[in-house]
Amino acid sequence: DIQMTQSPSSLSASVGDRVTISCRASQRISSHLNWYQQKPGKAPKLLIYAASNLESGVPSRVSGSGSGTDFTLTITSLQPEDFATYFCQQSFNAPWTFGQGTKVEIK
Amino acid sequence: QVQLVQSGAEVKKPGASVKVSCQAFGYTFINYDIYWVRQATGQGLEWMGWMNPNSGNTGYAQKFQGRLTMTMNTSMSTAYMELSSLRSEDTAVYHCARELANWGRRYFDLWGRGTLVTVSS
Numbered sequence: 223d224i225q226m227t228q229s230p231s232s233l234s235a236s237v238g239d240r241v242t243i244s245c246r247a248s249q250r251i252s253s254h255l256n257w258y259q260q261k262p263g264k265a266p267k268l269l270i271y272a273a274s275n276l277e278s279g280v281p282s283r284v285s286g287s288g289s290g291t292d293f294t295l296t297i298t299s300l301q302p303e304d305f306a307t308y309f310c311q312q313s314f315n316a317p318w319t320f321g322q323g324t325k326v327e328i329k
Numbered sequence: 330q331v332q333l334v335q336s337g338a339e340v341k342k343p344g345a346s347v348k349v350s351c352q353a354f355g356y357t358f359i360n361y362d363i364y365w366v367r368q369a370t371g372q373g374l375e376w377m378g379w380m381n382p383n384s385g386n387t388g389y390a391q392k393f394q395g396r397l398t399m400t401m402n403t404s405m406s407t408a409y410m411e412l413s414s415l416r417s418e419d420t421a422v423y424h425c426a427r428e429l430a431n432w433g434r435r436y437f438d439l440w441g442r443g444t445l446v447t448v449s450s
Contacts, residue, residue, distance in 0.1 A: 256436040265333075265440040266424070272434040309374060313435040317390050318364075320374035 224248050224312050228321035234329040235300050243295040243324045245288075245310035254314035255293045257286055260323075261306045269308075270295065300326070331355035333425050333441035340447045346413040349444045351425030358406035359383040362428045364437065365399065365410045369421040379428070380408060415448045422446075 225248035235241050245255065253273035260266040268277045270286035273293055283298045297304055305328055310321040336350040351363065365377040378389035380399040387399045398411045408425060423444045426437040 254435070258437070263442065265442045266426075266437070267440070268436060268438050271429075271436040271438075275434075277438070311374070311437070316388075317376045318435075319376065320366075322373040 223317055224251065224315055224319050226310055226312055226319050226321040228308075228310060228324050230324060231322060232325040232327060234327050236329045237300055237302060239300045239329075241297045241300055241304075241326060243308055243326075245293045245295070245321050247291045247293075247312055247314075250290045251312045251314035253289050254312055255286075255288065256311045256313060257295045258309055258311065259304075259306045260309065266309075297326075331439060333427065333439055335423075335425060335441040335444045338445040338447070340449065341415050342450055343416055343448055345415050345448075346411060347415060347446050348409055348411040349423050349425075349446070351408045351410070351441050353406040353408075353427070356427075358401075359403055362430070363399075363401075363408040364426045364428055365423060366426055366437075367421040367423045368443075369418075372421075374424075375421075377410070377423075382408065412446075415446075417448050420446065420448045 227246045229244045255273045257270040258266040259269050269280050274286045285296050287294050307323045307325045309323040332354050334352045339347050341347050359382045362379050362381050364379045366374050368374050380387045382401050389397050396413050400409045425441040427439040429438040
């Protein structure tokens with residue numbers, strides 16, 4: 223199975239900050255990488271698919287980049303509704319696997 | 330409204346079985362694969378398996394082979410996940426998710442809120 227490693231596991235940030243979350247795959251996965259946001263008690267929400275494609279309705283302050291093994295989720299100008307847990311997922315080789323998640327907390 | 334609505338929390342004893350439902354609203358149920366993913370407290374997300382509501386085909390993660398059964402009722406647009414021989418390590422939130430597949434891209438564009446299954450004696 224492909225291992226997905228996210229970093230950091232958590233971070234503290236303030237409203238207006240720029241936040242970057244990394245995701246590394248244990249083997250090359252081209253651009254088959256998706257990002258999700260999860261809030262407590264809520265359904266996960268798709269943010270980015272195929273590494274850099276913004277899902278409809280997701281604000282443009284959210285972006286994704288990368289290819290191969292290294293990927294990045296960036297949120298510019300963090301907003302109160304962005305405090306949540308984010309996780310990556312590869313869809314290159316079954317079984318699809320997920321990163322451990324990054325919790326973004328208020329500083 | 331397009332959504333997946335899951336059944337409520339369950340408490341089961343070790344060795345028992347649990348069956349969780351996932352009802353689709355707002356879209357044509359048979360057009361998209363349904364996946365099941367679970368998350369234990371403090372752990373990452375774990376892919377369990379998938380089902381194609383059109384064909385009835387299923388695929389299970391090797392870890393769950395022999396214990397996991399996915400079924401459906403297309404007239405009710407509902408998918409079911411049944412896990413048997415439960416043990417404490419199966420305590421987790423179980424999510425269903427719809428997979429969108431196009432142009433070689435595959436991702437979960439719709440998720441259920443999750444069903445907490447607690448296994449305790």
